[in-house]
Structure formats: C-alpha cells, structure tokens
Amino acid sequence: MYVALDDTDSVNGNCTTFLATEIISELCEEMDLIGYPRLVRLNPAVPWKTRGNGSLVMKFGKGKGKKTYTGNIAGRDIFCYEKAASYEPDEKVIINRIIPLIKENSEPDANPGLVVSRRKPSQSLYWKGVRTILDRNIAENEIRRIGAFVYEMGNGRGIIGAVCGMAWRPGDSTLELLTYRPRDRWGTERIFEPLSIMKADASLPSTFNNWEERTQKIAMVPATPCPIMYGLRGDSGADLINGKNIIKTEPLDRWVIFLTNQGTDDHIIYNSKERVPNQSYYVEGKVTGSRRIAGGHVFTDILTKHGSVTVGAYEPSKEFRYLFDNLCNGDIIGAMGEMRAEPRTLNAEKVRVISVADRYAKVSNPLCTGCGRTMESVGRDKGYRCRKCHTFSAEPKRIGSMRWVREGWYEPPAAARRHLSKPLKRMGLEQPVEFVNKRM
Numbered sequence: 083m084y085v086a087l088d089d090t091d092s093v094n095g096n097c098t099t100f101l102a103t104e105i106i107s108e109l110c111e112e113m114d115l116i117g118y119p120r121l122v123r124l125n126p127a128v129p130w131k132t133r134g135n136g137s138l139v140m141k142f143g144k145g146k147g148k149k150t151y152t153g154n155i156a157g158r159d160i161f162c163y164e165k166a167a168s169y170e171p172d173e174k175v176i177i178n179r180i181i182p183l184i185k186e187n188s189e190p191d192a193n194p195g196l197v198v199s200r201r202k203p204s205q206s207l208y209w210k211g212v213r214t215i216l217d218r219n220i221a222e223n224e225i226r227r228i229g230a231f232v233y234e235m236g237n238g239r240g241i242i243g244a245v246c247g248m249a250w251r252p253g254d255s256t257l258e259l260l261t262y263r264p265r266d267r268w269g270t271e272r273i274f275e276p277l278s279i280m281k282a283d284a285s286l287p288s289t290f291n292n293w294e295e296r297t298q299k300i301a302m303v304p305a306t307p308c309p310i311m312y313g314l315r316g317d318s319g320a321d322l323i324n325g326k327n328i329i330k331t332e333p334l335d336r337w338v339i340f341l342t343n344q345g346t347d348d349h350i351i352y353n354s355k356e357r358v359p360n361q362s363y364y365v366e367g368k369v370t371g372s373r374r375i376a377g378g379h380v381f382t383d384i385l386t387k388h389g390s391v392t393v394g395a396y397e398p399s400k401e402f403r404y405l406f407d408n409l410c411n412g413d414i415i416g417a418m419g420e421m422r423a424e425p426r427t428l429n430a431e432k433v434r435v436i437s438v439a440d441r442y443a444k445v446s447n448p449l450c451t452g453c454g455r456t457m458e459s460v461g462r463d464k465g466y467r468c469r470k471c472h473t474f475s476a477e478p479k480r481i482g483s484m485r486w487v488r489e490g491w492y493e494p495p496a497a498a499r500r501h502l503s504k505p506l507k508r509m510g511l512e513q514p515v516e517f518v519n520k521r522m
C-alpha cells in the first residue's frame with residue numbers, strides 16, 4: 083500500500099519529512115516498510131512551494147527479501163525490505179492511524195493532501211510534476227483512475243504533489259539521511275562541530291552537497307526553525323550511516339534515510355523550441371553580451387537556435403557569477419536553469435562552456451610591408467595607409483588576449499544549488515577553473 087503526502091508545513095513551522103517519520107514509527111509497529119521511504123522533489127519553480135517542493139512517499143506491507151537498516155526513531159531501529167509479499171494491509175487501518183498524525187503535525191496555513199493507494203499512478207504524472215505546472219484536474223483524474231483514497235485539509239492542493247511523488251520510478255536516484263532534533267530544541271540554535279562535517283565529507287567520496295571545499299562552508303545544516311538537525315546527501319546508504327557516526331552534534335531524536343530524486347537533473351527540459359516561465363531548460367548558444375546589474379546579478383545574452391535568451395546568474399550564486407564576468411562575445415555555452423517570468427531570464431544553475439572564442443587586443447597601427455614604417459589611420463573603422471608607399475591594411479597590429487575561462491562545466495557553491503541539480507561530482511567531473519573574486 084502506497085502512502086503519499088505533501089504540503090503540511092509552511093514557513094512558520096513543521097516539516098513534511100518529520101511527519102513521514104511519525105507515520106513510519108506508527109505503522110511499523112504492525113507492518114513493514116517496503117523500500118526506503120521517498121523524498122521526491124517536484125518542479126522547483128512552482129510559485130506556491132514553501133521551500134524545496136518535496137513530496138513524501140512510503141510503501142507499507144509485509145516485507146520479504148533483503149532487509150536494510152533505514153533509521154532509528156525514538157530509540158527503535160527501523161528497517162526496510164527489498165520486496166513486498168502479496169499480503170496488503172487494510173487501507174482503512176492505515177488511513178485512520180495517519181489522519182490524526184497529519185492533523186497534529188500540520189501548519190494552519192498549509193494545504194495538506196494525503197493519497198493512499200494499492201496501485202501506482204502513471205509515470206507520466208511524475209514527469210509532469212517535476213517539469214511543469216500541473217493542473218489539479220489532471221492529478222484528480224489519475225487519483226480516480228487508480229481508485230486511490232484521498233484526504234485533504236485547507237484547499238487540499240497537497241494532493242497534486244502527493245500523487246506526482248507516488249508516480250516516481252527511480253531511474254537515477256540518490257539518498258539523504260535526515261536527522262531530527264528533540265522537540266524541545268526546535269527553533270533554538272543548532273549545536274554541532276563544523277570540522278566533523280569536513281571530516282565526513284573528506285572521508286566519504288560518495289557523499290555530495292554537504293560541505294563546500296572551495297569556501298570551507300557547511301551546506302547541510304538548515305537555517306530555518308524546522309525539526310531537522312542536518313541532511314547528509316550521498317549515493318551509498320552504508321556511507322551515510324558512517325557519516326552520521328563521524329558528524330558530531332547535540333543529541334538527536336531520530337534519523338531516517340530517504341531515497342530521493344535529488345541531484346539528478348530530472349527537472350530539466352532539453353531541446354525545447356519554447357521556454358515557458360516556471361519550467362527549467364537546457365539551452366545552448368553564442369554569447370552576444372553581458373552586464374552586471376544592481377544587486378550584484380549578472381545577465382548574459384546568448385543567441386540560441388530558437389532566439390535570444392538572457393541567462394541570469396544571481397547574487398546568491400556567489401563566485402559562480404565570476405564565470406559570467408569572464409565570458410566574451412563569441413563564446414559558446416550551454417546553460418540550465420529555471421525560466422523566470424519577470425525579469426525574463428533563465429536563472430542559471432549549471433553552465434557548460436563549450437568553446438572559448440579567441441580574443442585580440444590592438445597593440446599599435448600596422449607596419450607598412452613596403453618600407454616598414456608605421457601606417458596612419460584613415461579614420462574610425464576605415465583602415466590604415468602608408469603615407470609614402472600608399473599601401474593599405476584594414477586591421478591594426480593585434481595580439482591574442484589571455485582568456486581565463488576554459489571549456490567544461492561550472493556550478494554554484496553547494497549551499498546555492500537546487501536540490502534537483504546534478505552536482506558535477508555526481509557527473510564524475512570537476513570545474514576546470516575556480517573563480518574567486520575574479521581571480522583564479
């Protein structure tokens with residue numbers, strides 16, 4: 083039986099992943115967790131999201147096959163199973179036990195949605211949910227088609243995210259080990275040893291987006307008053323558990339490993355002729371101009387097969403912007419990111435420099451090939467002539483300028499990355515040049 087929920091929190095508090103741990107704790111007394119619980123990120127450009135547009139999905143049943151250590155909640159170890167036996171738990175029992183937990187753990191201004199189903203929704207719903215803005219009717223039609231049970235609070239918009247998350251079939255996937263603070267510590271300053279995070283990052287190469295080596299900054303501890311202590315992201319469950327044992331913090335209340343679509347680039351639309359606001363695209367083109375605007379943002383225009391696009395590198399992306407400062411007209415780049423409505427820019431979250439144009443600077447007027455003297459300018463953009471021999475040259479004497487940019491992929495610092503963006507580390511790549519305050 084699949085259980086999916088979304089939109090129980092708001093900027094004022096609560097956390098849907100914490101509610102998922104409460105549900106796991108409640109139901110695992112009688113049934114088993116099949117597969118890891120899932121944290122499915124949906125379209126990051128949805129205007130009404132609270133933070134990371136995450137939907138939570140779990141499957142409960144009678145487990146069989148390999149048993150995997152998945153978490154510890156209130157002192158009890160939690161395991162998940164590779165497969166489910168044919169037995170299905172009673173839908174009504176699940177619903178009656180979950181609804182009080184949702185009521186207890188939802189913010190008054192949230193719009194919670196719970197979907198419980200024996201059948202999985204069509205995979206196409208996941209792709210719509212992660213790449214487009216979905217009409218509620220489409221979600222409701224699919225819920226009807228698979229005969230799922232629905233429970234809504236507020237305007238119930240959470241059912242859209244819930245059914246889209248349930249529709250995910252992990253192709254590329256990653257894991258995140260989330261740790262939670264005891265309730266009486268929520269909203270207070272988090273106590274932890276930063277150097278232990280650096281140590282975990284250095285000793286566990288399968289982890290990513292937790293520590294920013296370039297600037298020595300932590301990217302895994304939230305600044306919000308939510309129940310989470312930290313989220314350790316990576317590709318191996320065993321490494322995440324090792325990491326948890328390395329990272330030193332104040333006492334934890336619980337931890338759970340979630341299977342996620344984070345770090346996969348699933349939200350990116352390729353080869354599209356049109357660019358609709360609130361969706362994310364990959365576009366390639368030739369640089370035609372660049373400018374810095376107030377607030378420290380950089381806008382770079384590129385000419386693509388389907389017209390001109392302004393790529394924006396915004397201030398929070400920090401030294402990533404220095405790449406744009408160093409681009410020149412004629413460079414060919416590929417950029418991926420969210421298309422904004424206003425200003426109409428593609429908000430860059432990763433850039434590929436495909437080719438770097440040669441750049442020349444004038445050093446002097448040309449020399450006459452007849453007498454060797456310096457030629458004189460005929461006028462602005464009209465070339466050069468030798469007074470004595472009357473020879474002509476259209477171009478001055480130039481030398482090639484040094485270009486600091488190199489071909490390859492570039493990304494913002496870990497703390498400024500989108501959950502869904504695939505980090506270069508997961509692509510097996512390294513940024514070819516590190517820009518720090520316009521210096522290498």
Ligand code: ATP
Binds near residue numbers: 098128215239241246
């Ligand atoms: P958090 O990450 O803190 O759990 P959130 O960022 O997931 O919060 P929500 O409060 O869950 O934000 O709000 C997202 C809302 O948008 C939900 O109601 C969800 O159903 C809806 N939603 C998600 N994806 C789409 C989509 N592609 N189209 C339309 N609505 C969507």
